[in-house]
Amino acid sequence: MTDATAGKPPRGGQMLAADGTPLKVSLRRAMRAQKLRALLLISPLLLFVLLTFILPIGDMLLRSVENDIVPSTLPKTVVALQDWDPKTSELPGEPVFAGLHDDLVIAVEKKANTRLGQRLNYEYSGFSSLMRGVVRDLKSMDTSRPFMEQFIEADKKWGDPAVWRTLKTFSGEYTSGYLLNALDMQRTENGIQMKPEQERIYLKLFLRTMAMSLGITFICLLLGYPIAFLLASLPLRTSNLILILVLLPFWTSLLVRTAAWKVLLQQQGVINDILVWLGLVADNARLVMINNATGTTIAMTHILLPFMILPLFSVMKGIPPSYMRAAKSLGANDWTAFWRVYFPQSIPGVGAGAILCFILAIGYYITPELVGGTSGVFISNRIAYHISTSLNWGLAAALATLLLVVVLALYWTYDRIVGIDNVKLG
Amino acid sequence: MANERGDAAFVAFEHVQKSYDGETLVVKDLNLNIGKGEFLTMLGPSGSGKTTCLMMLAGFETATHGEIRLAGRPINSVPPHKRGIGMVFQNYALFPHMTVGENLAFPLEVRKMSKSEIESKVKRALDMVQMGAFAGRRPAQMSGGQQQRIALARALVFEPELVLMDEPLGALDKQLREHMQFEIKHLHERLGVTVVYVTHDQSEALTMSDRVAVFNDGRIQQLAPPEDLYERPTNSFVAQFIGENNTLPGSVEAISGDRCTVKLTDGSVIDALPVNVSKPGDRTLVSIRPERVEFRDDRMPADTHKLEAEVLEFIYMGDSFRTRLRVAGNDNFIMKCRNAVDQRRLNAGEKVVIGWNVADCRALDAA
Numbered sequence: 001m002t003d004a005t006a007g008k009p010p011r012g013g014q015m016l017a018a019d020g021t022p023l024k025v026s027l028r029r030a031m032r033a034q035k036l037r038a039l040l041l042i043s044p045l046l047l048f049v050l051l052t053f054i055l056p057i058g059d060m061l062l063r064s065v066e067n068d069i070v071p072s073t074l075p076k077t078v079v080a081l082q083d084w085d086p087k088t089s090e091l092p093g094e095p096v097f098a099g100l101h102d103d104l105v106i107a108v109e110k111k112a113n114t115r116l117g118q119r120l121n122y123e124y125s126g127f128s129s130l131m132r133g134v135v136r137d138l139k140s141m142d143t144s145r146p147f148m149e150q151f152i153e154a155d156k157k158w159g160d161p162a163v164w165r166t167l168k169t170f171s172g173e174y175t176s177g178y179l180l181n182a183l184d185m186q187r188t189e190n191g192i193q194m195k196p197e198q199e200r201i202y203l204k205l206f207l208r209t210m211a212m213s214l215g216i217t218f219i220c221l222l223l224g225y226p227i228a229f230l231l232a233s234l235p236l237r238t239s240n241l242i243l244i245l246v247l248l249p250f251w252t253s254l255l256v257r258t259a260a261w262k263v264l265l266q267q268q269g270v271i272n273d274i275l276v277w278l279g280l281v282a283d284n285a286r287l288v289m290i291n292n293a294t295g296t297t298i299a300m301t302h303i304l305l306p307f308m309i310l311p312l313f314s315v316m317k318g319i320p321p322s323y324m325r326a327a328k329s330l331g332a333n334d335w336t337a338f339w340r341v342y343f344p345q346s347i348p349g350v351g352a353g354a355i356l357c358f359i360l361a362i363g364y365y366i367t368p369e370l371v372g373g374t375s376g377v378f379i380s381n382r383i384a385y386h387i388s389t390s391l392n393w394g395l396a397a398a399l400a401t402l403l404l405v406v407v408l409a410l411y412w413t414y415d416r417i418v419g420i421d422n423v424k425l426g
Numbered sequence: 427m428a429n430e431r432g433d434a435a436f437v438a439f440e441h442v443q444k445s446y447d448g449e450t451l452v453v454k455d456l457n458l459n460i461g462k463g464e465f466l467t468m469l470g471p472s473g474s475g476k477t478t479c480l481m482m483l484a485g486f487e488t489a490t491h492g493e494i495r496l497a498g499r500p501i502n503s504v505p506p507h508k509r510g511i512g513m514v515f516q517n518y519a520l521f522p523h524m525t526v527g528e529n530l531a532f533p534l535e536v537r538k539m540s541k542s543e544i545e546s547k548v549k550r551a552l553d554m555v556q557m558g559a560f561a562g563r564r565p566a567q568m569s570g571g572q573q574q575r576i577a578l579a580r581a582l583v584f585e586p587e588l589v590l591m592d593e594p595l596g597a598l599d600k601q602l603r604e605h606m607q608f609e610i611k612h613l614h615e616r617l618g619v620t621v622v623y624v625t626h627d628q629s630e631a632l633t634m635s636d637r638v639a640v641f642n643d644g645r646i647q648q649l650a651p652p653e654d655l656y657e658r659p660t661n662s663f664v665a666q667f668i669g670e671n672n673t674l675p676g677s678v679e680a681i682s683g684d685r686c687t688v689k690l691t692d693g694s695v696i697d698a699l700p701v702n703v704s705k706p707g708d709r710t711l712v713s714i715r716p717e718r719v720e721f722r723d724d725r726m727p728a729d730t731h732k733l734e735a736e737v738l739e740f741i742y743m744g745d746s747f748r749t750r751l752r753v754a755g756n757d758n759f760i761m762k763c764r765n766a767v768d769q770r771r772l773n774a775g776e777k778v779v780i781g782w783n784v785a786d787c788r789a790l791d792a793a
């Protein structure tokens with residue numbers, strides 16, 4: 001840099017460009033146009049992802065804690081309840097009952113009472129019918145008499161402090177109720193506790209979903225590794241042919257494939273028939289392989305296998321055969337050469353395949369729904385049920401949020417143990 | 427060399443043939459004896475079957491026909507890991523997920539040596555290639571030359587009696603390559619290990635080897651010490667493949683003992699050493715090295731035929747002068763003279779008379 005025109009010597013530790021502006025500034029200026037153009041190119045995708053992915057997820061996260069239906073439908077009641085101590089066994093005072101009356105009159109006009117009853121029914125079963133009853137009696141209530149008596153006359157449940165406790169607990173804008181519910185917990189007088197044994201369903205379902213997803217991932221690995229190995233060691237023409245066979249299932253609709261498994265696996269199905277014909281299974285003891293966990297495992301393994309094989313194959317393809325040869329020339333037998341030299345180098349593929357399979361499995365819905373029966377359904381089936389049948393979107397959102405947290409936690413653990421930079425998808 | 431003394435060869439190829447596709451023979455009837463402690467180089471153009479031979483010896487390819495013996499024992503059916511042959515690969519094949527130390531310990535571990543023994547052997551092998559400080563590094567953190575040394579150390583650490591190297595220096599730059607040639611040669615001398623070395627760099631082959639096997643088209647064209655190969659090629663492929671060479675086509679006029687007269691295509695006559703010709707009338711390629719051509723009367727033998735030549739180009743090369751001549755219709759006849767004090771520089775267009783010792787001018791096959 002002896003040439004004076006090539007660049008000014010640094011002054012005060014800062015490099016200057018030929019026109020005297022600091023080098024960093026002029027570099028930034030030069031890069032700005034490039035960055036803008038890049039941003040412009042990805043903007044359709046960015047918008048798409050924002051609208052279809054980020055916003056829905058944000059909405060879901062919000063829904064799992066949102067509770068504005070109670071404070072917005074019963075504003076006066078909520079304010080009046082502030083002075084009441086839920087720990088006492090006494091009922092709240094007359095202003096609360098009066099407030100509830102006024103709120104409900106407006107709610108009936110707006111037809112918001114049914115939804116409110118439904119919402120509170122999630123937390124206190126019977127609330128829905130309680131609400132229906134009182135709405136019926138609302139018109140005949142006498143505004144000159146104390147409302148407390150009239151409410152209790154209409155249904156003596158209104159005299160139960162537990163009802164009011166529920167109302168007070170869920171009178172905030174936000175609630176942890178859905179999330180607690182999703183974890184089989186509930187809020188009682190004595191703080192947060194597990195629900196009674198027979199009411200716990202979600203934790204078990206979460207555990208089953210994870211255990212079965214892990215199992216399916218593991219089976220996929222066991223089945224996929226040798227195939228990927230074979231593919232990677234065959235000449236290109238043959239391996240391409242087999243690769244097409246591996247991808248063949250993708251050409252058929254998921255539903256058709258799952259239905260095919262039904263045909264194969266059911267008790268009067270092809271496999272059972274063959275086993276009986278071979279004499280391996282007695283006719284009156286046909287295997288139950290569908291509408292249970294076995295069915296889900298078999299069908300999902302079949303569906304997810306390509307997602308294991310492809311990353312494995314792409315990683316294995318990049319391992320030169322000379323490594324195995326070197327290991328053998330150094331005295332290692334076939335197994336040692338494979339286990340100490342080949343396998344460690346295929347780990348990035350194993351990681352990628354396993355993560356892919358596991359994450360796909362843990363959120364899978366259609367297949368468990370069709371072949372899972374009751375013992376083979378996943379948490380996602382429960383989420384779907386709450387979205388489309390019970391219409392408890394808050395709980396569905398809470399379950400989905402927990403699922404997301406679990407996946408992220410597993411991802412984090414994996415990063416800790418194996419290292420995410422050790423994953424190669426192609 | 428052992429085989430020259432007539433001992434049983436350490437490595438023997440006997441009538442070995444190899445075909446990959448069942449249609450063409452990649453190795454055709456290979457017969458080769460390698461003595462214990464010998465440094466033998468397989469040299470040849472690309473695709474001549476060198477790597478194939480090496481892989482058959484290492485056990486990664488099976489011979490289609492014939493027998494390979496190691497220390498007198500047929501090894502055709504011995505798996506590679508039981509042959510105890512060290513091997514250096516062209517891309518080094520250092521295990522990327524292991525450190526240098528672990529790479530070197532690998533062959534010792536699979537041999538179930540004790541921890542302390544492994545440690546001392548690894549250290550000794552690293553010191554041997556002056557890489558003692560690198561045991562904790564990964565292969566990816568080292569330069570090509572350093573990786574090369576590690577690969578060498580790894581092939582030697584379990585003290586094999588035979589080491590195979592397939593173009594081990596192919597990926598290095600010229601200077602480093604020459605340096606490593608020395609080191610490999612010195613290691614060979616110090617350890618007394620038998621080395622089979624593959625290269626297509628002839629200067630590498632000539633400087634390092636005890637003997638060189640020149641391959642072409644699946645056959646050994648000549649198997650000889652470097653000096654013989656250069657001075658006394660037995661066929662025109664070897665003459666042209668090794669070093670620089672002038673060739674003049676013609677036919678034999680007369681043979682008497684170790685001298686024949688050859689009539690060149692333009693009608694002029696020269697004297698040559700009959701190597702691959704047997705009777706008058708045989709077609710031949712006469713071969714002569716550029717540095718053996720003389721144009722000064724006082725240096726030319728008196729009793730031979732001389733040739734007229736015209737200077738086409740004079741090239742100054744520092745330590746020597748290259749002169750391109752037109753000789754007997756050949757425009758690419760090169761004469762190389764040492765840059766001595768009394769050396770005369772020729773000018774383009776000048777006419778000179780050239781000659782040589784009969785022993786330096788070899789009448790070879792016409793192929």
Ligand SMILES: Nc1ncnc2c1ncn2[C@@H]1O[C@H](COP(=O)(O)OP(=O)(O)OP(=O)(O)O)[C@@H](O)[C@H]1O
Pocket residue numbers: 446447452470471472473474475476477478479626
């Ligand atoms: N695995 C294989 N399958 C089929 N043909 C092969 C295979 N390996 C080598 N060949 C063929 O055998 C011939 C000899 O190959 P080889 O690798 O032995 O040559 P080489 O002398 O080592 O050449 P180079 O100097 O380029 O390494 C070539 O024609 C090559 O195309």
Ligand SMILES: [Mg+2]
Pocket residue numbers: 476477478592
């Ligand atoms: Mg080769």
